Every structure is written in C-alpha cells, then in structure tokens.
Amino acid sequence: MTEKKNDIKETQDPAKTEASAEKQAKKEVPAEKQEKKGASAEKPKAKPKPKKNPRAKLFKSERMTIVAPAPHAKGKQSVPRIMYTVIIALLPAVAASIFFFGTRAMVTLMVAVFSAMVAEFACNKIMKTGVTIDDGSAILTGLLLAMTLPPTFPVAATALGAVIAIVFGKQVFGGLGANIFNPALIGRAFLQASFPVKITTWTLPAFASSSAYFDIATSKAVDTVSGATPLGLWKFEGIGTHLKPLLFGNIGGCIGETSALALLAGGIVLLILKYADWRIPLSYIGTVFLFSGALWLIDPSRYPDPLFMILSGGLILGAFFMATDMVTSPVTPLGTWIYGIGMGVMLVVIRLWGGLPEGVMYSILFMNGLVPLLNRWTRPKYFGEIQEESKKK
C-alpha cells in the first residue's frame, strides 16, 4: 500500500503560524519521498527542502494521517488465525492418539512438528523470504504428517518426512499459498515410497482387545490379531472390525486416523467457523458412502459395508483436515463438488480394486493436481450473466 503522511490540521493563529512555520515545515516530508512504504514515514525526521516545497504553505503540518486506498475497514480473519484454529481443531484427535498409543505417539508428533519448523526456518533463510514460521502453516504441516504415520515410525524417518514435506511440498513452489499438493501428504508419499515396510508396521493401542475384530466369514471374534489396520485386515485377511471401536479409536492404525469421534469433533468446529468448506467432507464422504454402499448392496460378502469404509482408515482425517486445505482445494463451489466426488470415487477404487488397502492419500493428491484446472473450468457465472445469455436466445 502506498501511503502518504500529511498534516490535517490548519493552524488558526497567523502569528503562531509565522513563528512555527519553519519548525512545521521541517516536519514536511516531500511528496515524492512519501510514496515509499509507510514505516519510514512514521518518523518524519525529514530531509526536507522545506522552503522550496510549494506545498509547505498548505501543509502546516501538525499531525500525520494515512492515505491509502479503500476499504478502510477490515474483517477479523487472518491467515495465522486460520492456521492456529485448524491446529486447535486437531487437538482432540491428538489427545486421543496419545491416549491410545502412549508417549511414543507424542514423540512422533513432536519430532514432525519440530522438524517442519526447522525446515521452514532454513528455507526462509536460504530463500531470503523473511521468517514465516509464526504463521502456523509449518506447524500444521508437521502435525498432519505425524497423524498419518504409524506410532512407532522411526524418529529419523519422521524428521526426514517433515523436511521433505516442507521443502518439496511447499517451499520449492514458493512458500505458503503457492503449492499445488498438500505438503503433509507429499511428505507421507515420500515416506511410503522410502520405507514401505516401516510405514505399514502397526501397533495396536494399549487397550485394544481382540473382540474388536471378527472374522467376516463366521462373524465370530478373532482371538489372535496381528497389529494391522482394519482396512488391511479386511483386505488381506478377510477380517472385519466392529464399528464401535472404529468410532472411538481402539484399533490399529496411524496416529491420527484411529478415533473418528475426536476427528469429527474438530472437523465440525472447522465447518462451523467456515475454515473448511462443508462441501468437501460432504461430497467426499458422501461419494464413498454411496459408491461403496451400492457395491455392498450388490454383493455384501465381497464388499465391506459403507460405514466401515467411512470409519476405517484415514478418510475422516483426510476429508476434514487434508482435503479441505485451502491452498490445495478449489475456490469455486462447483469445482469443490467435483473435487470431492472425484476423491470419493478414487478412494473406493483404490481400496477395493487397487493393490493398497488405503487410498486417502493418493485420492487427495491426485485431485490436488486437478485443482488449478477445476478453478479454471468452473468459473461462477457473474451476477447478471445468465440473463444476458437467455436474452440473446
């Protein structure tokens, strides 16, 4: 914003004006110099050519005001406020994961957040962009990345993932707001490719009981359960999971994806505050429900029921916290619907017919890549545009 600081008060008394003319004139900052950014004008120490300034007579400066373009009022939202609110909304799920997986999960979370902040700081220094760790986005990326990792994931690998997420997920594009893909998921994708075994080694929560799982064929509780996720169990061993533990989080899985209830609590807060577009979770989860529900109705023995599909894996985490990432989701309402539906279809396809038990990450990353196009194709009609077209017809 270009700002000028000028006087606003005319001295009434001519004698006083004479006496203080020189002093006041010194306060004058020549117009050309004022064009620069505001901060310098704040202390008008002035290197003036006071008497030569033709405006000095008009500006018997006593006080400075700001000259800036409208609007002169501002809403209360800010980028850090959004970021920190999302972090706070994640806290119930963080608390639930620490409750279920113990201090080991906390270590992973802290390492990821810390590494992300360090990486952000380093990038800021190297790219000379000014320190941006206080805007909260690096903390959020680290937190989200940790939530997608198994609790026992090696500390060094976690740190590496966070660095990759920040550097290659965000900073190489030019920092906050410029990235195409969700940075946390870039980090996770890198880790999945680099540590395929470690990332699928799950531990069960401290209180997990075998009664949570049942054999799909006989519907009896299974006694021995390997430390696998419900989706993995279903896919590779044909073992189902009861819905109640899925809801509360008493199951094997990533740190952040276990307790659907805690995630929902935070997610709904985001929707109410409008920090997440309600269309995204609705269209994403809705599509998964309808698509897998249709398949389940066709053949219940082959396909899992839709509620299992929704509550297992990282869908709730992904739909409420990752797909809704403002930077990597569309801004147009229609684009948002397409985005959500696309992710839902892709998720079901990967889960049911793909080689992996889980597809939230790839579905989101894939649709992230389409966002620029979606934004372009789904430009909303201007106010008054439709009428114009119908009139032509």
Add this chain to the structure above:
Amino acid sequence: MKLSTFKKGLHPEDYKYLSQDQAIETLPPPDDVYIPVQQHIGTPCEPLVKKGDRVKTGQIIADSSAYVSAPVHATISGTVKDISKYYHPLGMRETMIHIQRDGEEEWEYLEPIDDWKWTPKEKLLKTIRDAGIVGLGGATFPTHVKLAPPDDRAIDSFILNGVECEPYLTADDRLMVEEADKILLGMSIMMHILDVQKGYIGIENNKPGAIARMQKRVVELGYPFKMVPLKVKYPQGAEKMLIYSVLRRKVPCGKLPMDVGVVVNNVATAYAVAEAVTEAKPLIQRVITVTGDGVKQPKNLMARIGTPFKELFNVCGNVKDNVNRIFMGGPMMGMTQYHLESPVVKGSSGIVAVTGDLVEELTTFPCIRCGACVLACPMNLLPLRLSKFGQENMAGELEDYGVSNCIECGCCAFACPANIPLVQWIRVGKLRLREHQAKTAKEKA
C-alpha cells in the same frame, strides 16, 4: 417477516450509532468556498466567471453545453478570488473557483415552476439540469440524464435508494427522518417525469426511525409507494444489488438499470429535486455526516458545497489527537483525505475520521485461496484470480474472468484474511485491460 436482500456481500460493523440521533444542523455560509468545476460524471464544465466578479448565491458559475453534464453554482454571495487548481477530495488537483463571502446573502433563483403536475416534462428536466442535480449518493451521475431514458427502454419501476449501506454514514437516514415530505415529493416528481406508476422505497432495517417516518408519511399523504425494508448487508446501496433486493431483477453484465425497466435514485437526490422544482433552489448544499471515533462530536451537517472540510471539523469539536485516517464517504469505498482544505462536493455523503483501532497496519500474507473473497463478492467474481491477473498484467485472463463487472465495493478486501489489497489490484487490472484493448484497437486500425 423475512427481509429481502441480495446474495453474498457481508455486514461490516456499521458504527451508525455515532451520529444516527444527531439532528441535521445547518452550517452558516462559510467565509471561503472552493467550488470544483467538475463534480459529476461526464463532460467537465467551463468556468463562466472571472477573477474579481461578484456572484450571488445560486448563480451558475460553470457550465458545459454537453448533454451529460451538470452546471455548478455559486454557493455563497461574494467575490471570485481566484480560479486555479486546489486539492480535490478525490485525490487530484482540480480547477476550482474560490469565492470569498462579502456579508450579504443574495439569491439567484431558478426559473420558478407554478405547478409541476401541469408543467411539460422537458421543462422539469431543464429545471433539474439547471439546478445542477446529480446522483447524491456518491456516483454523481447527472440526474436529468437518468430521468430521460431512450424511448426504446420501457421503465416500469422507480426505486428510491434509502439504503445507505456504508458504515458510519447517516446523512440519508437523518434526511428521511426530518424531510420525509420533501423526499416523497421529489420522488413523485421524478416518477411523473418518467411516467412510472410503481414506486418502491428501499431502506435497510438498521434505520428504524427512517422507516417508521417514511411509512407514516406515505400513508398520511396517500402516496402509492411501497416500503421495502431490507436486511442489513453491504453493498445493498449499489444499484444492481438494490434492484435485485427489491424487485428480484438482475441487471445484465455491462447493462444499466434502465435495461431492466428500473430507475434508482437516492433520497438526497429526491430532496434536491423537490427543492429545485417547488422552491426554485439550485443544488448549493447537501447533508454530510461528520463522524468517526476520531471526531469529538459526530454530527450531520447541512453544508454549502465548497466548504472546506476543516470548517466541518471545527463545528464538530475538531478531530482527536490520535486520528490516523480521514476519508470522504464510507470506509468501504471512501477516499482518504490528505488535505483538509479540500471542499465538500456534490458527492460527499460523509467525512469520517478514525483512530488507530479500526485500521491498524496489517501484514500482508500470501493468498491461501481460502475463498473468503469469492464468498463475499456480490458480483460473483473471483477476486483472488482477478487481483493476481492484474498484478501479472494478463489482459486476456482479466477479460475472461470479467474484471469489468467489478463494482469495487471492497467486500473482497474486507474479507481477505491475508490482508491483500484486492480492490487495488483489480483496479490495476481494469486499467491494464483498457490499455491492452486500446493497443489492440490501434494495431487493428
């Protein structure tokens, strides 16, 4: 009752309580006035007086032969001191006529009209033109042009704009409370000129006093006008939004309200029309709200056009020491003032002085594509894209995304969590698109 409104937009804190209950105070004629020769949209006027001439109040001192133009009157009786460039509230230095008062107030009235109902419309239009009446809501488009639509446009509705959606301003509000009769008279004169039967009065619901008063007088005087209380939302006072709120008609892109059979006029304009037609008074004064938390006693003043702003502040106990921004008009679209010698012009609906709390210096963050601007834009544009294209000088994209539809209401910049000056960049974009179009037109020729 569900109140009518338009889609999107937002509701900034309105601060109307500062001056809502202050009765209009008539300011005595000031000693010096600076009258810009152009105070309207259209062809600029040429000064008709010379330095040293004696002028009377109401005398035409600048005029133009062009159709889309409105004459300018002397607003005090006195001597023309100077005709030169002074500071104009819209930011540039403009030619102004400096008149110094010499005591006696002498009037020069317009040609009087006996009974407007039996006067030819051409004569009424001429009177309105001679009175120098322009849209007093701030747009300052000459009213006689607005009231004479081309024959192929069938006008069926007239909307009186008493919305005053900008925060802080209460000039129209007070005028409706105190001068309801004259406003209604002005409205019927304009409807008579347009030969329109259906009249609507749109007032936002945060002006209960004005709604009650206007309603009462409409009923008592037996006018067939319909009162339309509206939900409080900015920018409802914009013509296109108001027409949608009241009549559910959308003005097509690039078209005018008359294309959907509507003419909208501001309450202050209606008041000025009534004064001109029934009292033969040209437009020499207007109500201006002096308010903001930086003003000691906020007031609504009836001030002569050309009165320097500092005079207004003097009447209101002057500005506080910690004032940091002064702007003419509302905070959403107003122009910041850098000079209090700048005069009241026909389009000045208010002058607001605010202290630091409202507009502190804000850090700008990168756009995170949150879509807050998209949700706020009443014209359904994508401000984040437009501002980016403006920055990058992408003329083709600017055209594709409809930059010319932007009404510069400021909703996007208000809503932006990253504090990006979106409106400013969109204005840059408009300019660059125009430049590009001029260039391509030149190449073709």
